Amino acid sequence: MSIVLVTRIFALVGIGIGILGILFRLGSIMNRPFKQDLARAQGSSTRGVLYAFTLGMAPWEKESTAIHWIAYLRGILFHVGIFLAAAVLIASPWLNLLPGWITWTAAVITGASALLDLAGIFMRLRDPNLRVLSLPDDFAAILITSAFTGLACATLIWPAILPAFYVLTGLMAAYIPFSKIRHCVYFFYAKFFFGMGYGHRGVIGQPEGKYAE
Amino acid sequence: MQTQTAINTFIEETGSWVASQLEACTRCGMCAEACHFYQATGDPEFAPVWKIELLKRAYEQRFTLTGKLKLALGVDKPIHDEDVLHWSKIIYEACTLCNKCSMVCPMGISLGPLIHDVRTGISKAGAVPADLMAAVNKQMEEGSPLGVTDDVYNDRMEWVADEWEVELPMDQRGADTLVVFSSIEIMKFPENIAAIAKILHKAGEKWTLSRKGREVVNFGFYEGSPERTKIIMGRVFDAAKELGVKKIVVTECGHAYDALRWTAANMMDVPAGIEVTHIVALLGEYVKTGRIKLKQGAYNDGAITFHDACKIQRRGGHIQEPRDILHILAPDSFKEMTPNREESICCGGGGGVIAIKEADPIRYAAFELKIDQIKKAGAKTVAMSCSNCRLQFVDCVQHFNLDVKVAGLSQMVADALEE
Numbered sequence: 368m369s370i371v372l373v374t375r376i377f378a379l380v381g382i383g384i385g386i387l388g389i390l391f392r393l394g395s396i397m398n399r400p401f402k403q404d405l406a407r408a409q410g411s412s413t414r415g416v417l418y419a420f421t422l423g424m425a426p427w428e429k430e431s432t433a434i435h436w437i438a439y440l441r442g443i444l445f446h447v448g449i450f451l452a453a454a455v456l457i458a459s460p461w462l463n464l465l466p467g468w469i470t471w472t473a474a475v476i477t478g479a480s481a482l483l484d485l486a487g488i489f490m491r492l493r494d495p496n497l498r499v500l501s502l503p504d505d506f507a508a509i510l511i512t513s514a515f516t517g518l519a520c521a522t523l524i525w526p527a528i529l530p531a532f533y534v535l536t537g538l539m540a541a542y543i544p545f546s547k548i549r550h551c552v553y554f555f556y557a558k559f560f561f562g563m564g565y566g567h568r569g570v571i572g573q574p575e576g577k578y579a580e
Numbered sequence: 581m582q583t584q585t586a587i588n589t590f591i592e593e594t595g596s597w598v599a600s601q602l603e604a605c606t607r608c609g610m611c612a613e614a615c616h617f618y619q620a621t622g623d624p625e626f627a628p629v630w631k632i633e634l635l636k637r638a639y640e641q642r643f644t645l646t647g648k649l650k651l652a653l654g655v656d657k658p659i660h661d662e663d664v665l666h667w668s669k670i671i672y673e674a675c676t677l678c679n680k681c682s683m684v685c686p687m688g689i690s691l692g693p694l695i696h697d698v699r700t701g702i703s704k705a706g707a708v709p710a711d712l713m714a715a716v717n718k719q720m721e722e723g724s725p726l727g728v729t730d731d732v733y734n735d736r737m738e739w740v741a742d743e744w745e746v747e748l749p750m751d752q753r754g755a756d757t758l759v760v761f762s763s764i765e766i767m768k769f770p771e772n773i774a775a776i777a778k779i780l781h782k783a784g785e786k787w788t789l790s791r792k793g794r795e796v797v798n799f800g801f802y803e804g805s806p807e808r809t810k811i812i813m814g815r816v817f818d819a820a821k822e823l824g825v826k827k828i829v830v831t832e833c834g835h836a837y838d839a840l841r842w843t844a845a846n847m848m849d850v851p852a853g854i855e856v857t858h859i860v861a862l863l864g865e866y867v868k869t870g871r872i873k874l875k876q877g878a879y880n881d882g883a884i885t886f887h888d889a890c891k892i893q894r895r896g897g898h899i900q901e902p903r904d905i906l907h908i909l910a911p912d913s914f915k916e917m918t919p920n921r922e923e924s925i926c927c928g929g930g931g932g933v934i935a936i937k938e939a940d941p942i943r944y945a946a947f948e949l950k951i952d953q954i955k956k957a958g959a960k961t962v963a964m965s966c967s968n969c970r971l972q973f974v975d976c977v978q979h980f981n982l983d984v985k986v987a988g989l990s991q992m993v994a995d996a997l998e999e
Contacts (some may be wrong), residue, residue, distance in 0.1 A: 431684035446943030553604035561688030
């Protein structure tokens with residue numbers, strides 16, 4: 368068996384563990400009782416949810432993103448890099464078929480993403496508030512995700528790195544259910560509930576100038 | 581101290597909604613900067629994510645493999661008595677449950693309700709700050725935290741009726757609307773009662789007050805005790821049922837509005853066919869439908885701004901009504917503070933904080949953010965629709981010796997009614 372095949376299997380096993388872990392965790396949460404909001408609606412939950420997943424994330428909509436636009440931009444860019452690295456992983460058996468400009472564009476984005484992600488460690492260490500709030504998992508999650516995007520970038524430039532990318536993928540995927548990287552799943556839940564709750568109350572996503580009731 | 585009761589409560593409170601919120605947190609720290617107590621003091625313990633630490637710890641140690649593992653390896657600590665006492669100070673004295681943190685959270689985690697769950701656990705453990713608990717007990721025993729007993733209520737209402745020459749219908753069966761004031765209005769801002777009565781009469785509302793349901797404030801809700809919250813809300817609902825009204829109007833009290841309007845239906849049987857609304861919603865409707873007419877530009881003689889209350893605007897959705905009213909009353913002089921609306925900065929006195937003497941230094945410190953906002957808006961008058969905010973403003977204006985007038989929105993509307 369070639370090293371590429373062995374490491375690919377390793378990656379797949381890691382991904383399997385990650386998916387099972389997330390499903391197990393999700394299952395135990397979904398089994399907990401859910402309290403439906405029985406208060407009479409004042410606005411549209413649907414509009415609230417739509418707003419939460421679209422305009423609500425726009426930088427001009429939130430005071431916090433307007434103030435911390437560098438942190439916001441960093442967050443957007445490194446997440447784009449992570450998704451792109453995942454695309455590189457899926458396309459990994461056929462990378463040599465990609466046109467050069469796509470390969471190089473993806474390499475630049477994933478490389479920049481790795482650096483921006485890594486900058487999170489310095490941000491956590493520099494900011495006294497973040498330093499106190501940070502747990503070892505915060506640093507481990509940054510290290511492993513920036514290694515993931517960094518290795519995706521390296522694989523695009525030097526295809527011989529691919530086995531290392533697979534090994535790292537397997538390790539990261541298996542680590543997801545135990546780390547804060549699992550927010551990639553729960554983000555959708557929290558955002559959905561946010562939109563639903565505040566839409567229900569007529570606070571967000573309602574037509575301009577409309578009364579809540 | 582019943583720490584195990586607190587832990588059991590945290591676990592009971594952690595349904596799928598709470599769990600998914602806890603799982604989504606990335607500890608990015610954005611919520612800290614949204615918290616006025618953190619901003620005012622720089623104390624990382626006031627970061628909202630830290631305020632929910634006990635709930636999170638109980639959840640992880642009970643429901644997750646990593647939490648169990650961390651506990652077994654000694655990486656994480658079980659919850660002890662001293663933790664409950666420590667967090668009691670943080671979540672009662674340095675949190676108004678204003679929920680601004682949820683507005684800035686990139687994940688959209690509703691931290692306010694989670695902190696309220698922490699209060700519930702700590703309340704069950706019997707670790708509520710003494711001042712707040714004294715007010716809760718007073719409300720349970722006398723019906724009001726500020727001593728508005730039956731006799732005091734009767735005397736005050738008679739006095740208001742005489743002093744401002746308004747009719748205050750009492751226990752009128754067949755009325756459409758039950759109006760319930762807060763004891764802050766009854767004892768500290770009685771002019772609000774007269775103002776609201778004047779508006780309701782002008783609008784031709786068929787309304788009544790009730791001796792039985794005379795107090796809208798809910799200190800059980802501040803405390804986080806579901807049992808006491810229900811008992812106190814039950815007094816208002818029972819009165820409404822007995823009088824046969826169709827609507828309960830909560831006057832200028834934010835927390836009471838949150839409890840009766842949004843929480844009641846989720847924790848008790850609310851009588852069918854009775855709608856709960858806030859006075860600011862009613863004012864907005866009266867103006868919009870022409871039931872009352874206001875003098876255009878009645879307050880155009882000095883810059884005026886509006887303070888958005890956490891429970892009425894941010895969590896209640898009544899953001900547009902006060903602005904529509906102020907655009908009539910002060911079309912040239914109304915200026916917004918920044919940030920405003922659902923991102924407004926809390927006054928620092930809500931959530932029962934103003935009732936806790938030990939919280940005074942950070943309560944005043946938090947208000948300095950508001951002072952900065954008012955100054956930047958160049959406002960000489962600050963209007964608001966919550967009497968708890970108003971109490972905090974009046975106290976802080978005196979404390980900081982500010983040249984700012986504090987005004988209740990209902991009072992402004994009443995004074996600007998067209999004959």
